[in-house]
Each structure stands twice: as structure tokens, then as C-alpha cells.
Amino acid sequence: MRQDRSLLAILVFAVVYAALSLTVTNSYYQLMMTLVLVWATMGLSWNLLSGYTGLVSFGHAAFFGLGAYTVALAQNYFGLSPWISIPIAAVLGGIAGLVVGLPTFRLRGHYFALAMLAYPLALLYVFEWLGYQEVSLPMERVHPAAYMQFSDGRIYTFIALVILVLVMLVTRRVERSRFGLALMAIKQNEAAADAAGIDTLGWKLRAIALSGMIAGGIGGFYAVVLLVVTPIAVFGMLVSAQALTVAMFGGVGTVWGPVIGALILIPVSETLHAELGAWVPGIQGVIYGCAIIAVMIAAPEGLFWTLRDRFFKRAPAAAAEAPPPSPENVVAWSAQRPRRTVGDEVILDVKGLSKSFGGLKAVQDVSFQVRKGMILGIIGPNGAGKTTVFNLLNGFLVPDTGEVLLNGRNIVGRKPHQLCAMGMGRTFQIMRPFQRMTVADNVLVGAFVKAATDEEARRLAADAIRRVGLADHADEIAGGLATRQLRLMEIARALAGQPEILLLDETLAGLGHGEVDDVIAVIRRLADEGTTIVIIEHTMQAMVRLVDHFLVLDHGAVLVDGEPEAVTRDPQVVEAYLGKKWGAYAHN
Amino acid sequence: MHSKGSLTRRGLIATAAAFGVAGAARAQQPAEVKIGLIVPLSGLYTRPGTVMRMGAQMGIEHINAQGGIKALGGARLRLVTIDCGDTTEKAKNAAQRMVAQEPDLVGATGSYLSSFTLAVTEVTERAQLPVVTLSYSDLLTERGFKFIFQTAATAGAQSAMGLPELMKLAQSASGKRPKTVGIVMDNTATSVATAKAIKEKLLDELGLELLFDEVWTPPLADATPLVQRVRSARPDLLLFMPNAVSDAKLGLEKLSEFGLGQGRIPTISFSITVAEPDMLQSVTPEVVQGLMTIVANWGSKGQEALMAELKAKYGEPWMTQNAISTYGDMWLFKEALEKAGKADRLAVAEALRNLDGAPSRYYPGGILKFDERGRRIGAGITIVQWQDGVPVTVYPPDLATAQPFWPKA
Numbered sequence: 001m002r003q004d005r006s007l008l009a010i011l012v013f014a015v016v017y018a019a020l021s022l023t024v025t026n027s028y029y030q031l032m033m034t035l036v037l038v039w040a041t042m043g044l045s046w047n048l049l050s051g052y053t054g055l056v057s058f059g060h061a062a063f064f065g066l067g068a069y070t071v072a073l074a075q076n077y078f079g080l081s082p083w084i085s086i087p088i089a090a091v092l093g094g095i096a097g098l099v100v101g102l103p104t105f106r107l108r109g110h111y112f113a114l115a116m117l118a119y120p121l122a123l124l125y126v127f128e129w130l131g132y133q134e135v136s137l138p139m140e141r142v143h144p145a146a147y148m149q150f151s152d153g154r155i156y157t158f159i160a161l162v163i164l165v166l167v168m169l170v171t172r173r174v175e176r177s178r179f180g181l182a183l184m185a186i187k188q189n190e191a192a193a194d195a196a197g198i199d200t201l202g203w204k205l206r207a208i209a210l211s212g213m214i215a216g217g218i219g220g221f222y223a224v225v226l227l228v229v230t231p232i233a234v235f236g237m238l239v240s241a242q243a244l245t246v247a248m249f250g251g252v253g254t255v256w257g258p259v260i261g262a263l264i265l266i267p268v269s270e271t272l273h274a275e276l277g278a279w280v281p282g283i284q285g286v287i288y289g290c291a292i293i294a295v296m297i298a299a300p301e302g303l304f305w306t307l308r309d310r311f312f313k314r315a316p317a318a319a320a321e322a323p324p325p326s327p328e329n330v331v332a333w334s335a336q337r338p339r340r341t342v343g344d345e346v347i348l349d350v351k352g353l354s355k356s357f358g359g360l361k362a363v364q365d366v367s368f369q370v371r372k373g374m375i376l377g378i379i380g381p382n383g384a385g386k387t388t389v390f391n392l393l394n395g396f397l398v399p400d401t402g403e404v405l406l407n408g409r410n411i412v413g414r415k416p417h418q419l420c421a422m423g424m425g426r427t428f429q430i431m432r433p434f435q436r437m438t439v440a441d442n443v444l445v446g447a448f449v450k451a452a453t454d455e456e457a458r459r460l461a462a463d464a465i466r467r468v469g470l471a472d473h474a475d476e477i478a479g480g481l482a483t484r485q486l487r488l489m490e491i492a493r494a495l496a497g498q499p500e501i502l503l504l505d506e507t508l509a510g511l512g513h514g515e516v517d518d519v520i521a522v523i524r525r526l527a528d529e530g531t532t533i534v535i536i537e538h539t540m541q542a543m544v545r546l547v548d549h550f551l552v553l554d555h556g557a558v559l560v561d562g563e564p565e566a567v568t569r570d571p572q573v574v575e576a577y578l579g580k581k582w583g584a585y586a587h588n
Numbered sequence: 589m590h591s592k593g594s595l596t597r598r599g600l601i602a603t604a605a606a607f608g609v610a611g612a613a614r615a616q617q618p619a620e621v622k623i624g625l626i627v628p629l630s631g632l633y634t635r636p637g638t639v640m641r642m643g644a645q646m647g648i649e650h651i652n653a654q655g656g657i658k659a660l661g662g663a664r665l666r667l668v669t670i671d672c673g674d675t676t677e678k679a680k681n682a683a684q685r686m687v688a689q690e691p692d693l694v695g696a697t698g699s700y701l702s703s704f705t706l707a708v709t710e711v712t713e714r715a716q717l718p719v720v721t722l723s724y725s726d727l728l729t730e731r732g733f734k735f736i737f738q739t740a741a742t743a744g745a746q747s748a749m750g751l752p753e754l755m756k757l758a759q760s761a762s763g764k765r766p767k768t769v770g771i772v773m774d775n776t777a778t779s780v781a782t783a784k785a786i787k788e789k790l791l792d793e794l795g796l797e798l799l800f801d802e803v804w805t806p807p808l809a810d811a812t813p814l815v816q817r818v819r820s821a822r823p824d825l826l827l828f829m830p831n832a833v834s835d836a837k838l839g840l841e842k843l844s845e846f847g848l849g850q851g852r853i854p855t856i857s858f859s860i861t862v863a864e865p866d867m868l869q870s871v872t873p874e875v876v877q878g879l880m881t882i883v884a885n886w887g888s889k890g891q892e893a894l895m896a897e898l899k900a901k902y903g904e905p906w907m908t909q910n911a912i913s914t915y916g917d918m919w920l921f922k923e924a925l926e927k928a929g930k931a932d933r934l935a936v937a938e939a940l941r942n943l944d945g946a947p948s949r950y951y952p953g954g955i956l957k958f959d960e961r962g963r964r965i966g967a968g969i970t971i972v973q974w975q976d977g978v979p980v981t982v983y984p985p986d987l988a989t990a991q992p993f994w995p996k997a
Contacts, residue, residue: 027684027715028684028685029688035681125775125805128780128805133703133776134702134706134725134727134777136706136710136727138732139714139732226677226680226707227680227707228676228680228703228707230676232675232676232703238675270681273630273682274685
């Protein structure tokens with residue numbers, strides 16, 4: 001339903017805009033109507049990369065300018081019509097995206113933003129050096145339409161509208177597919193996304209290529225509208241800034257944000273310029289700047305999100321209050337842990353694993369085996385190397401020595417997303433839910449690694465949500481969930497990829513007493529259903545009720561490896577790590 | 589300051605009043621003829637745009653004071669000012685706004701930077717509005733346009749005319765002919781076009797040896813490496829081509845610091861930047877003393893009254909190309925309007941294409957007539973030299989307000 005409505009919204013927008021354009025006879029207003037669409041498209045291009053992945057680009061002018069110069073030079077030197085050269089410009093923009101992305105995606109955060117800034121600046125100088133300070137598109141007097149030259153400005157608006165609607169549909173499609181979910185997952189937590197089976201570099205490259213294509217294409221069209229291409233006009237800082245401003249102003253990470261931003265900012269800035277420019281020259285810039293600052297303070301996430309939150313707020317989730325326990329979670333819990341039978345098949349075999357960070361030996365010669373269907377608990381004080389072991393297992397870190405056999409295959413050196421595909425799922429100590437996405441979508445991110453189609457992924461996700469008992473909350477926004485539900489959602493996300501072995505990193509941390517019981521019940525049920533589980537924890541109390549086997553780490557080395565009863569009674573363990581209370585228990 | 593405050597509203601009222609009161613009496617004749625001035629009045633190029641407006645306002649006042657357009661029954665000219673901003677996109681938008689919202693313009697002048705003029709004339713050409721420009725990029729009049737009229741010699745032509753004159757000047761003043769030359773330039777469109785013409789053709793023709801060719805991208809951060817190059821090579825002539833006052837200041841001060849200033853190495857520029865009044869806010873008169881620049885137009889002999897008026901009215905210490913050319917543009921439009929006999933843009937354009945070739949009073953050299961590309965026939969140049977804190981016209985002799993001096997090396 002929601003999908004149809006949003007499609008309808010785009011269509012209504014296009015029809016209204018086209019109708020409005022038909023009524024405008026003033027060529028100047030018509031030009032404004034075209035430029036609004038140009039900058040909305042450019043904003044969407046920026047949004048596709050930076051809005052969804054969170055990697056802020058200050059360099060989209062590079063693709064835009066390449067597109068503009070492609071069209072201008074193609075017509076000057078080869079007599080090529082923009083009808084042909086704009087698609088070429090789009091392809092070149094896409095290629096430029098890949099060329100830029102490959103080296104630049106090694107960088108993150110501010111470093112990525114700064115590196116992106118360099119590309120248009122470099123290109124600006126290159127084009128100046130090549131002697132293309134001013135390139136004008138020749139006026140075609142014989143067949144103007146064949147060269148996209150029209151005396152009626154409305155035709156430009158229509159062409160721009162077609163481009164914009166296409167880009168909106170593409171963006172919308174990306175947003176709703178595994179592509180968009182992958183990008184949003186990268187934005188929230190790249191490491192978690194990688195662990196959830198997402199090929200982060202691959203998706204980022206696809207995003208920058210698509211974004212570059214859009215920017216290149218619209219840059220080419222811009223050359224047709226402006227008719228004069230200069231390095232400053234197409235590679236200048238203002239171009240990148242304009243793309244960023246309309247997107248940030250309107251709302252990042254949504255189809256409508258850049259469109260809203262352009263619809264407001266372009267006419268306002270131009271009107272200010274036209275009305276005040278000849279009166280108090282320069283005042284337009286001051287007013288414009290102040291207005292943007294005011295709006296950004298009032299609506300820091302952009303107009304779209306702020307308005308949506310204010311006027312279309314979903315029924316408040318049971319978030320604030322404690323949720324009523326869902327029937328599935330109320331599993332009769334006895335303090336007496338029932339014996340579980342675990343098979344002999346070894347699923348994970350870790351041999352002599354070591355990892356040092358400089359002089360610090362974080363993990364030293366750790367060996368253990370995990371049998372199918374078992375719940376293994378790894379305990380130890382802070383700094384014992386528990387999380388490092390997980391990072392070695394799922395490929396975040398490469399061990400210095402040792403090997404890890406998953407179903408008999410050595411997996412050392414493989415990337416996290418590959419390991420995820422091989423059946424290694426994990427959660428994180430620090431939760432990173434995708435706040436604005438629903439529980440279902442959050443879990444969906446994890447399902448793509450195993451699913452061939454989006455349909456299958458949705459089925460896997462729904463299944464995982466049911467298994468952790470969150471079915472009632474599937475359509476709620478993750479931002480409104482309580483800690484217990486978030487923990488379960490994280491487990492569901494890992495489960496959606498149908499792991500053979502699930503690594504849970506301090507899943508019980510931060511939960512109240514009753515909540516711990518709920519989560520433990522879920523984990524046990526998963527184990528009963530056949531999922532092998534390795535869980536890190538330092539709350540011993542809960543762990544003795546959960547695990548089949550303990551691995552105690554200290555200073556990166558295995559201290560004890562044994563049954564819960566034996567481990568909790570081991571004086572060495574008890575005295576050193578578990579404290580007096582358990583020590584007394586052990587000696588009883 | 590005399591400003592164009594609330595021009596639009598006042599203009600509307602004035603127009604309405606004119607039609608209301610005088611309309612009945614003189615129904616057939618427009619009471620006012622509107623000329624557009626589309627120049628940068630905000631952003632980086634505000635200053636030259638403002639000076640162009642001064643020139644235009646003075647021109648309009650003088651024409652109106654002398655009885656307006658006689659062929660139109662003494663119709664008065666009115667200036668419509670449009671800010672073309674500081675980017676090509678803004679210039680294009682402004683031009684579109686001008687043609688859409690001022691349909692009764694008969695012509696316009698603008699837009700300082702050739703990139704802006706290029707964009708503006710793409711619009712005006714399609715709207716069939718004649719535009720007179722002082723921009724001198726060759727490209728402007730190479731597009732086969734019918735509604736652009738370039739009053740200045742093109743960039744290529746300017747160096748072709750200017751350099752030989754400088755050589756003669758050097759020979760007559762110092763007794764020896766320069767043999768070597770060095771180029772230090774920024775990479776803006778103007779400089780690149782000028783240098784191209786020099787390197788491809790002129791150096792050979794003049795028998796000059798190019799010792800070095802250094803290019804920087806504005807803004808110039810440090811001129812030391814450039815000037816060290818000059819000092820080690822010691823050319824007879826240095827062509828120094830900045831297009832921003834700040835770059836000019838850095839380069840000239842560094843030359844002075846290295847003991848190469850004040851003409852110890854004769855230094856020539858090709859833009860009005862180094863002769864702008866702003867220069868004196870950045871450098872002392874000693875630093876620029878003797879510096880020469882080849883420009884398309886400058887306040888010259890016979891325009892003393894104009895220069896005095898500009899100074900009295902607007903406080904401009906001297907008359908740059910921006911002021912005198914735009915002033916002249918108003919007279920050019922008057923000429924065309926008298927010839928056209930009606931306030932119609934097509935008629936004015938036609939008149940501009942078929943001018944009689946009267947002597948050119950406000951542009952150096954040539955006549956008031958345009959060739960089929962829209963270039964003024966015989967458009968010449970002026971050479972300006974800083975002498976005691978004022979850039980004065982030293983060439984051509986009939987326009988010179990002072991004698992040139994060639995530094996004794």
C-alpha cells in the first residue's frame with residue numbers, strides 16, 4: 001500500500017509540475033522551473049551516495065563537470081547532439097564514479113569528504129590547463145531541435161522533469177531494494193553491515209557509479225541549458241555545495257528531500273538575487289545564508305523528516321513504557337537448567353589462534369572446538385580478549401598464527417561478508433539499530449546474504465523475527481524499541497542470514513533481570529532449533545543457566561575449557577575472575 | 589552615495605506617470621527608451637560592475653541633457669540595471685530575466701567578464717536583443733551571432749597591436765631593442781588567449797626569444813618562485829599577466845623586493861587589473877611606477893572633462909576602460925536610435941550593423957562601424973603607464989595624456 005502511495009505521489013508531483021510549467025509563459029520563470037529540476041536531480045545524485053551511505057561527498061562537481069564538458073566538447077568537436085552525448089556523459093560519470101571510488105573508499109568519515117573535495121578541484125585545473133576556459137555550445141540555426149535547442153523554454157522543463165522522475169524512480173527502487181538497505185546498513189555501522197554479509201565495498205562502488213551517472217547526465221543537460229561551460233561553473237565548489245545544500249535542507253536519505261530542497265532554495269535564492277541584487281548588491285547572499293542557517297537549526301535532519309515527524313507521526317510505539325510480554329517469550333523458566341544433548345559433529349575448530357597488536361598479545365594460542373547445536377559461553381574479565389576472538393572468527397581481524405576451520409574448511413583471511421555467507425553470523429556489543437527503519441527492514445538487511453530474491457529475503461526476515469518473538473513489533477520503527485527488543489532484533493538480523501553458527505557479543509549486557517530471562521529463553525530455543533551459538537558475556541550468573549560449555553579466557557589465553565559445573569567450581573577461575581560470592585559457592 | 593535605490597518601483601511609477609501625463613499628448617512616441625546594463629553588482633566582480641554603471645549613468649545623463657533622441661522627438665534614455673552576479677549561471681539567469689521582464693529594452697551592454705558576456709549573449713541572441721560589450725574574448729564574436737557588438741579589439745588583436753608598439757617605444761627610449769622576454773601569467777581565459785597569440789605568432793615576428801613561461805592558478809599564494817625565475821633569467825621584457833588585484837600585488841611587491849621593480853626589468857601587463865584604483869590600496873605608487881599595461885580603452889586626451897566629472901561625482905580617481913567604454917556605449921546606442929528612427933530592438937540592431945563609420949570618440953582607434961561578425965572596425969588599443977601614482981595613457985600619441993618613459997636598465 002505504502003509503495004503504491006509513494007509512486008502515486010511522484011506521478012502527481014510530475015503532472016502538477018508539468019501543468020504548472022505549461023501555464024508559465026515568462027521565459028525567465030520557465031528557466032527557473034528547469035533549474036529547480038536540474039538541482040533537484042543533482043541533489044538526488046548526491047543523496048544516492050552520501051544520503052544513504054553517510055559518506056559525505058564534497059566532490060560531486062567532478063561528475064557534473066565531466067558531464068557538462070562531455071556534452072559541450074562533443075558538440076564542438078564532433079558535432080554530436082546532446083540527445084546522444086547526454087547518455088554518454090552519464091556513462092562517463094558512472095565510470096568516473098568507479099575510478100574515484102576505488103581509491104577513495106579506503107578512507108572514512110572526514111577523510112573521505114576531504115579526499116572527494118580534491119577531485120573537482122583537480123579537474124578544474126586540468127580543464128583550465130587544456131585551454132577550455134570557456135566553451136560555448138554552438139547555436140544550431142538549421143535543426144535546433146536535433147541539438148536540443150528550443151525557443152520554447154517549456155520543452156527544457158519537460159526534459160528535465162523526465163530526467164528527474166526517472167532518477168526519483170531509480171532512487172525509490174534503490175531505497176526499497178537490498179541495494180538501499182545495504183547502503184543504509186553501511187551508514188549505520190559499516191563493520192556490522194560487513195558482518196551481516198554485506199559486501200560493503202561492492203555496494204559503495206555501485207552507489208558511487210550510479211550517483212556519478214546521474215550527476216554526469218544532469219551535468220550534460222545543464223550545459224545545454226546554460227549554453228556556456230566554464231571550469232568554475234561546472235567544477236566549482238558551488239556546484240558540490242549546491243548539491244549538498246538542497247539535499248541537506250530538504251532531507252537526507254529520502255527521495256523527496258532533495259526535491260523539496262531544490263523547490264524552495266533555488267527560487268528563493270534567485271528571487272532574492274533578482275529583487276535585491278540591483279538594490280543592495282550582495283544582500284541576497286546574506287539573507288539566503290541566514291535563512292538556511294535558521295531552517296537547519298529548526299530542522300536539523302532536513303525539512304522532509306521534520307515535517308513528517310510533526311504531521312505524519314506513526315502511532316507511538318510501545319517504546320516508552322515497558323512492552324507487554326509477548327506470549328511467545330513467556331517460556332516457563334526453571335532455575336534448573338535442563339540437560340541438552342549435543343551431537344559430536346564439530347562445526348568450528350579453532351587451532352592455536354594468536355593475535356598481537358604491537359607488543360600487546362591480545363590472543364595467545366587459543367584452541368577450542370564447537371560442536372553442532374551447542375551453546376558455548378566465552379567468559380573472562382574485561383580485556384581478556386573475548387571480542388578479539390570474535391573479530392578473528394568473523395574476519396574483522398586476520399590472526400598472526402593459527403587456523404579456524406568452519407565445517408572443515410580453513411577460513412583465515414576471508415572477508416567478513418564472505419564468512420557471513422558461509423554461515424558465520426554475529427551481533428555486536430554496542431547495538432547499532434537502523435533507527436529510522438522498521439524492525440522488519442532492520443532484519444531484512446541481514447537476510448540478503450542468503451536470499452536470491454527480495455521476496456525470499458522478506459520471507460527469511462519474517463521468519464527470523466518470528467523466531468525471536470518480535471512478530472508483533474515488525475512494523476515498528478527501530479528508534480522506538482526498548483533495549484530488550486533491540487537485542488532481540490539484532491539477533492534476528494544475524495539469524496536472517498541463516499547462520500550455522502551465531503556469535504553473540506554481550507547480548508545480555510544492559511538488560512534488567514526479567515529481560516535477561518526473556519532473551520535467554522530465545523537463545524535457548526534457537527539452539528534447540530539447531531543453531532550453534534557462541535556467546536560472550538561477563539555476567540556469569542546468567543551464563544551458567546544458558547551454556548553447555550564454558551571457555552574462560554584471561555590475558556588472551558585459555559584458562560579453563562569445560563562444563564559449567566566444573567568451571568564454576570574451579571577455584572582458579574572462581575577466585576581470579578568471579579569474585580568472593582562464587583568462590584564461597586565453589587567451596588561449598 | 590548616489591544609488592539606484594528601489595529602481596524598479598520608482599521606474600514603474602515614472603513610466604506610469606509618463607504614460608499617464610504625456611501619453612495623451614504624444615501618443616505615438618515612447619516617452620522613454622530603455623537600455624539595459626547587465627553587469628556584476630554583487631560578488632567578486634562588484635567593483636568593475638559598479639564602475640561600468642557609473643559610466644552608463646553619466647552617458648545617459650549627458651545624452652538626456654543634450655535633448656535625448658532627436659529622431660524620437662527628444663525621447664529620453666533610461667537605464668535598466670540588472671545584476672548578473674558572480675557566476676555564469678547567475679549571469680544566464682539574469683539575462684533571461686532581463687529579456688523576459690523588460691520586453692521593451694532596445695539594447696543592452698555588459699557584462700565585464702567574458703564568461704558572463706558569453707552566457708548573457710546566448711540568451712540575448714535568441715531574444716534578438718542587441719548587446720554591446722567591452723569584453724574582448726575572441727570567442728564572443730566567433731559564434732556567428734548577429735546581435736553582439738564588440739567595441740574593443742579582441743584579446744588576440746590587442747597583443748598583436750600592443751607588443752610591436754612597445755618594442756618601438758623601447759627602442760626609441762632606451763636605444764636598444766629588447767631581445768629576450770619572459771612570461772608570468774595566471775591561467776584565466778583572458779591571459780591564456782593573450783599568451784597564445786603572443787607565443788604562436790608575435791615572438792617570431794618581433795624576433796624575441798622566450799626565456800621562460802610560468803603559469804599560476806589564482807589566487808597566487810607566494811610569488812617567490814616565479815620572481816626567482818625572473819631574477820635568474822633576467823629577460824629584457826617581462827610580461828606579467830594577473831587578473832586579480834591580490835595576485836598583482838604579490839607579484840609586483842616581490843619583484844620590488846628582489847630589486848627588479850620600478851622598471852629595472854620593464855614589465856608589461858595585458859589587463860586593466862594592474863591599473864585599477866584598488867591597486868593603490870594594496871601597493872605604494874613606487875612599486876607600480878613605470879609598469880605598463882596594454883588595454884582596450886582608457887580615459888585619454890580630449891576626455892579631461894569627463895574624467896573630472898567622474899572624479900567629482902563618484903570619487904573615481906581616473907577613468908578606466910569600464911567607465912569610458914560603458915559611457916561610450918550609451919552614445920553608441922543614441923547613434924543607432926537616431927539612425928533607426930524608432931525604439932525597436934530589431935531596428936536598433938539593424939542600425940548598429942549599418943553604422944556610417946563616424947569617428948570613434950570614446951573607443952580608441954578605428955571608426956564607429958562593425959564588421960559582419962560584430963567586431964568594431966579598426967578597434968585599437970591604449971597603452972597605459974603608471975607615472976607617479978596615476979596610470980596615464982601614453983599610446984596612441986593622439987590620445988596620450990603623458991609621454992611614456994622607458995626605464996633605463
